Amino acid sequence: xxxxxxxxxxxxxxxxxxxxxxxxxxxxxxxxxxxxxxxxxxxxxxxxxxxxxxxxxxxxxxxxxxxxxxxxxxxxxxxxxxxxxxxxxxxxxxxxxxxxxxxxxxxxxxxxxxxxxxxxxxxxxxxxxxxxxxxxxxxxxxxxxxxxxxxxxxxxxxxxxxxxxxxxxxxxxxxxxxxxxxxxxxxxxxxxxxxxxxxxxxxxxxxxxx
Numbered sequence: 001x002x003x004x005x006x007x008x009x010x011x012x013x014x015x016x017x018x019x020x021x022x023x024x025x026x027x028x029x030x031x032x033x034x035x036x037x038x039x040x041x042x043x044x045x046x047x048x049x050x051x052x053x054x055x056x057x058x059x060x061x062x063x064x065x066x067x068x069x070x071x072x073x074x075x076x077x078x079x080x081x082x083x084x085x086x087x088x089x090x091x092x093x094x095x096x097x098x099x100x101x102x103x104x105x106x107x108x109x110x111x112x113x114x115x116x117x118x119x120x121x122x123x124x125x126x127x128x129x130x131x132x133x134x135x136x137x138x139x140x141x142x143x144x145x146x147x148x149x150x151x152x153x154x155x156x157x158x159x160x161x162x163x164x165x166x167x168x169x170x171x172x173x174x175x176x177x178x179x180x181x182x183x184x185x186x187x188x189x190x191x192x193x194x195x196x197x198x199x200x201x202x203x204x205x206x207x208x209x210x
Contacts, residue, residue: 005041007094007104008053013038013201014139015054015128020195023142023187025125027197032101032126032141034200041096051136058105059089059127059140061184062119064147067164070173074159086177088170088185089140101141112160114153119145124187125194132179140180 011019014034024031035056047053062069071087091108098104106118127140147164154162167189174182186192 004044004093005096006044006047007035007039007056007098008042008047009035009039009056009139011052011054016201019128019130021129021131022183022192023125023127023194024197025187025194028123028125031197031200035101035141044093048137053137054128054139055137056094056101057138057140058091058094058101058108058143059180059184060091060105060109060121060143060145061088061124061188062090062145062147062152064149064152064164067166068170069147069152069162070165070170071154071160071162074161084176086173086181088177088181089142091140105143112155113162114155115147115150117150119147121145124184126197127180127183129179129183135179142184 011017014031039056042053044055047055068088069090071090073085073087090112091105092112094101094104095107098107102121105121109115109118121143122145124142124144127142129135152162152164154160170185174185177185183192187194
């Protein structure tokens with residue numbers, strides 16, 4: 001992380017002061033346009049403690065038919081806030097060499113996963129949660145992809161464990177998941193209907209549940 005530059009967007013330009021919690025699943029295009037227009041690269045070390053900005057994180061949920069790729073972060077990871085947490089999201093920060101969100105996600109895919117293919121990434125929406133220290137300084141752009149029976153494994157085995165699991169195993173570790181993964185899983189299984197977008201930067205008064 002030292003010296004790393006990451007893509008950030010001013011919080012107020014993207015979501016006002018109130019924001020939303022969960023997956024903004026409809027009307028995401030205007031928010032993506034704000035990220036493209038207002039985004040800039042800044043030192044990650046400074047942005048981790050500056051809630052005036054949101055670090056943009058492509059966040060991929062990988063499925064193999066009815067199974068979902070589940071990862072557990074070990075204590076060897078850089079961010080102690082995430083140690084021993086489970087996650088269904090593959091992804092990370094965008095760096096200056098990434099052409100766009102899809103390019104950054106493809107890079108994260110090849111860096112984090114050992115797979116002989118790059119899948120088609122399908123946009124699900126934007127993810128936000130201001131109730132945790134991690135969430136306050138990040139916004140997720142959530143994608144889904146299908147492995148179609150092809151093998152996938154994690155590369156950094158000292159930092160991560162990962163495998164495809166059936167729905168029952170996901171629910172069994174729900175309480176130990178990162179908050180983002182809980183929110184995305186709630187959306188995917190229908191526990192949460194998601195959030196519909198209004199006007200970027202205007203805050204919760206223009207957002208509503210669908």
